[in-house]
Amino acid sequence: MTTTVRLASCDLPTAYGQFQLHAFGPETGREEVLAAVHRPQPAGQQNPLVRIHSACATGDLLGSLKCDCGPQLATSLRMIGASDYGILLYMLCHEGRGIGLAAKIRAYTFMDQGYDTVAANAAVGAPTDARDYRPAASVLAWLGVTSARLATNNPHKIDALRTAGITVDRVPLSGFVTSDNRDYLGQKDTLLGHLNSSGAAAVS
Numbered sequence: 001m002t003t004t005v006r007l008a009s010c011d012l013p014t015a016y017g018q019f020q021l022h023a024f025g026p027e028t029g030r031e032e033v034l035a036a037v038h039r040p041q042p043a044g045q046q047n048p049l050v051r052i053h054s055a056c057a058t059g060d061l062l063g064s065l066k067c068d069c070g071p072q073l074a075t076s077l078r079m080i081g082a083s084d085y086g087i088l089l090y091m092l093c094h095e096g097r098g099i100g101l102a103a104k105i106r107a108y109t110f111m112d113q114g115y116d117t118v119a120a121n122a123a124v125g126a127p128t129d130a131r132d133y134r135p136a137a138s139v140l141a142w143l144g145v146t147s148a149r150l151a152t153n154n155p156h157k158i159d160a161l162r163t164a165g166i167t168v169d170r171v172p173l174s175g176f177v178t179s180d181n182r183d184y185l186g187q188k189d190t191l192l193g194h195l196n197s198s199g200a201a202a203v204s
């Protein structure tokens, strides 16, 4: 595995609050993780609210109703912006559960024919999930995070941080169900082992 290093930083005022941005990636190559840190009193709070968000151009940018990424991202940013210490890790390298945008779009055409999300990935020759969370753990280590409240329904993210020595409490981030994403959210629970992605109660 290549080492994840900080490539650039700046301050950024946003609709959700003031953030410090850091781009991380391998020493030679493209950036992989955008870290947005909201910490109004830098010396004070520990145990940040953390969201590790896998890039989803269709959901995050276009408002796709086929998944829950868009509302999960907006809700996370609202929660982080309202917190005393919060961190969004936007995983640029995790589009399509790590298989990339083109492969995800190809998989969507199979899902439109009735394939579930696992079978659709297989139909395009892609693994079910190709995400590596070690860069996210490296970024949190760089930020000095030793314990976190992680907003997720995905147990693999929790396991990855714990393996890296970070203490994790889970904050559920579910309930963003639409008629278009209902089947997919159910498949996340039954096929991918997620913790009630399709649950009724949304985090506010």
Ligand SMILES: Nc1nc2c(ncn2[C@@H]2O[C@H](COP(=O)(O)OP(=O)(O)OP(=O)(O)O)[C@@H](O)[C@H]2O)c(=O)[nH]1
Binding pocket: 052, 053, 054, 055, 056, 057, 066, 067, 068, 069, 072, 094, 095, 096, 097, 098, 099, 103, 104, 107, 108, 111, 117, 121, 151, 152, 153, 154, 157, 173, 184, 188, 194, 197
């Ligand atoms: N291959 C594939 N990727 C998808 C599909 N729908 C969403 N994605 C991608 O899945 C990633 C988000 O994963 P999810 O399983 O929705 O959620 P998660 O990030 O694992 O878990 P949470 O932390 O609970 O949100 C993003 O990179 C999306 O682009 C799909 O049908 N096929």
Ligand SMILES: [Zn+2]
Binding pocket: 056, 058, 059, 060, 067, 068, 069, 070
């Ligand atoms: Zn999505």
